[in-house]
Amino acid sequence: MPAATILIVEDDDDLRPVMAQYLRTEGYVIHEAADGEQALHLWRQERPHLILLDWMLGGGLSGLDVARSIRAAGGTTPIMMLTARNEDSDVILGLEMGADDYLVKPVSLRQLAARVRAVLRRTRPEQPAQHLLQFGDLVVDLAAHAVRRGGAEVQLTATQFKLLAVLARNPNRVFSRMQLMEAATGDYYDGYERTIDSHISHLRRKLGADELIQTLHGIGYKLVPPEE
Secondary structure, eight states, rough: OOEEEEEEEEOOOHHHHHHHHHHHTTTOEEEEEESSSHHHHHHHHHHOOEEESSSSSSOOOOOHHHHHHHHHOOOOOOOOESOOOHHHHHHHHHHTTTTTTESSSSOOOOHHHHHHHHHHHHTTTTOOOOEEETTTTTTETTTEEEETTTEEEEEHHHHHHHHOOOHHHHOOOOOOHHHHHHOOOSOOOOHHHHHHHHHHHHHHHTTTTTTTTEEETTEEEEEOOOOO
């Protein structure tokens, strides 16, 4: 079954791409809208499986207007409201307008991804999780949190496994050091970028996979599947 599609509707040009990047590394197909009109156009065109909808959109249509329009048109797409408003009356209003879940900003990327998974489990239960990724004799079992190379289990730290999982979910995609740490942990600190090379070096040594995890000097890293 194809990956779930998510429409992110957020007018913060700094926050929206960060959310999109993180959810893409989780395996979702992402569409982005910066205002309500664009959101409604993309909803009609793409029919996403979930909408992450900012309450306080700039421009003519608010997030509530978008939710009302979708529900008035008979749309049943799950909607998760994102807002800084946390009064009980605001939460109730958002839910009455058709929201399926409600997240108060600021929210960590890991919490966001967890809530997205929870909503999609409820509304798309038939979606099977792709948990086994294979590249030659390297097998990454996301469900079992296990890695095997040539049939032998490879012991990785939690951070090493998360980094490998990000790269394995996105073969041939280049990640900067900052993107890797944000994708793997949901957070970013200056110290992470200074240690990412060490994490990757240890990961390569344990996997014996210098040819799989490639360095693009001055840019970052990518996982390159072996040629068949």
